[in-house]
Amino acid sequence: EAKQAGRNRFCFFEQSMNQRVHEHLLVLQGIDQALAEHQLFLEYQPVFDLQRDVISGAEALVRWRHPRQGLVSPASFIPIVEESDRIEALTLWVLTQACRDLRDRILPRAPGFKLSLNVSGVALQSDSLRDRVLETLSREGVSPASLRLEITETTMMRDIEKSAETLKLWQQAGLRILIDDFGTGYSSLSYLTSLPIDGLKIDRSFISQLQQSSQGPVVDAILALSRTLGIETIAEGIETQEQLQLLRQMRASHGQGYLLGRPMPVSQLRTLLEHPQPLHHSGIMS
Numbered sequence: 001e002a003k004q005a006g007r008n009r010f011c012f013f014e015q016s017m018n019q020r021v022h023e024h025l026l027v028l029q030g031i032d033q034a035l036a037e038h039q040l041f042l043e044y045q046p047v048f049d050l051q052r053d054v055i056s057g058a059e060a061l062v063r064w065r066h067p068r069q070g071l072v073s074p075a076s077f078i079p080i081v082e083e084s085d086r087i088e089a090l091t092l093w094v095l096t097q098a099c100r101d102l103r104d105r106i107l108p109r110a111p112g113f114k115l116s117l118n119v120s121g122v123a124l125q126s127d128s129l130r131d132r133v134l135e136t137l138s139r140e141g142v143s144p145a146s147l148r149l150e151i152t153e154t155t156m157m158r159d160i161e162k163s164a165e166t167l168k169l170w171q172q173a174g175l176r177i178l179i180d181d182f183g184t185g186y187s188s189l190s191y192l193t194s195l196p197i198d199g200l201k202i203d204r205s206f207i208s209q210l211q212q213s214s215q216g217p218v219v220d221a222i223l224a225l226s227r228t229l230g231i232e233t234i235a236e237g238i239e240t241q242e243q244l245q246l247l248r249q250m251r252a253s254h255g256q257g258y259l260l261g262r263p264m265p266v267s268q269l270r271t272l273l274e275h276p277q278p279l280h281h282s283g284i285m286s
C-alpha cells in the first residue's frame with residue numbers, strides 16, 4: 001500500500017515537472033514569434049492622485065494574445081521570460097510601445113501625465129539594456145520625466161551593486177525609479193539605502209487586509225517612512241471604498257486598483273482623460 005502511494009506520488013511529481021518544463025518551452029519558443037507577430041499588447045491601469053481626485057498617470061501592463069492558448073497572464077509568462085535573455089527584447093518592446101502611446105495619444109490630452117513601466121530586476125544586469133533604454137527614449141522623442149520605472153522583484157536582483165549603477169544612470173537621465181510590490185518577500189528595506197529610489201508601491205496584500213487587522217499600522221508606517229525619506233508612495237490594489245477612505249485618512253498620496261479603474265486599452269484611457277469622473281463616483285468606472 002505504502003509502495004503504491006509512493007509510486008503515485010512519484011508519478012504526480014514527474015508529471016508536474018514535465019508540465020513545467022513543457023510550459024517553459026512553450027513560452028520561450030513562443031515569445032520571439034509573439035514579438036514579431038504582434039501578439040503582445042499593452043493595457044493601462046490609471047493611477048490616481050488621492051488627495052486631488054484626479055488621474056495623475058497609469059501603469060502599463062503587458063498582455064499576450066497567444067494563437068492557441070488565448071490570453072496569457074504576465075504573471076505566468078514574465079517569470080519564465082526573465083530567466084532568459086529574451087527579457088531584454090520584451091522590455092524594449094514594452095518601452096517602445098508605451099512611448100508611442102504616451103507621445104501620440106496620452107500626453108496631448110494630459111501634459112503632466114506620468115507613465116509607469118515594469119522592469120524586471122534581472123534585466124538590470126544587462127549593460128546593453130541600460131544604454132538601449134535611454135536610446136529608445138531619445139529615438140521616440142519622449143522625455144524621461146514622463147516615465148517611471150517600477151522595479152519588479154519576481155526574482156532577487158542578482159547583483160545589487162550593478163543594479164544600483166544602472167538605476168543611478170537612468171535616474172540621472174531624468175527617469176524616476178519605484179520599487180514595486182514593496183513589503184513582500186521579494187523587496188526589502190535594505191533597498192532603500194542601496195538603490196536610488198524615488199518611490200514605493202505598497203503591495204496589494206497590505207491594502208486588501210487594511211480593514212481587518214494589523215495591516216493598518218504597517219501601511220501607516222510605510223507612509224511615514226516614505227514621507228521621512230521624501231519619496232512618493234502608490235497604494236496598489238484598492239478594491240473597496242473603505243480601503244480608499246482609510247488610505248485618504250492616512251494621507252496616502254497616490255493609488256490604483258479595480259475600484260478606481262481596471263487595466264484598459266489606451267483608447268479607453270484617453271476617453272477617461274477627456275471626461276474625468278470624480279473619485280467618489282468611480283465605482284462605475286471599473
Ligand code: C2E
Pocket residue numbers: 045060061062073074075078094118119120150152180181204236237238239256257258259263
Ligand atoms: P504588478 O506590477 O504588481 O502589477 C499589478 C497587478 O495587479 C496587475 O496584474 C494588475 O492588473 C493587478 N491589479 C491591479 N489592481 C488590482 C486590484 O484592485 N485587485 C487585484 N486583485 N489585482 C489588481 P497583471 O497585469 O496580471 O500583472 C502581473 C504582474 O506581471 C505585474 O505585477 C508585473 O510584475 C508583471 N508585469 C506586467 N507587465 C509587465 C511588463 O511589461 N514587464 C515586466 N517585467 N513585468 C510585467
Ligand code: MG
Pocket residue numbers: 059118150152180
Ligand atoms: Mg508594477
Ligand code: MG
Pocket residue numbers: 180181201203236
Ligand atoms: Mg505591484
Ligand code: MG
Pocket residue numbers: 152180181
Ligand atoms: Mg506584482
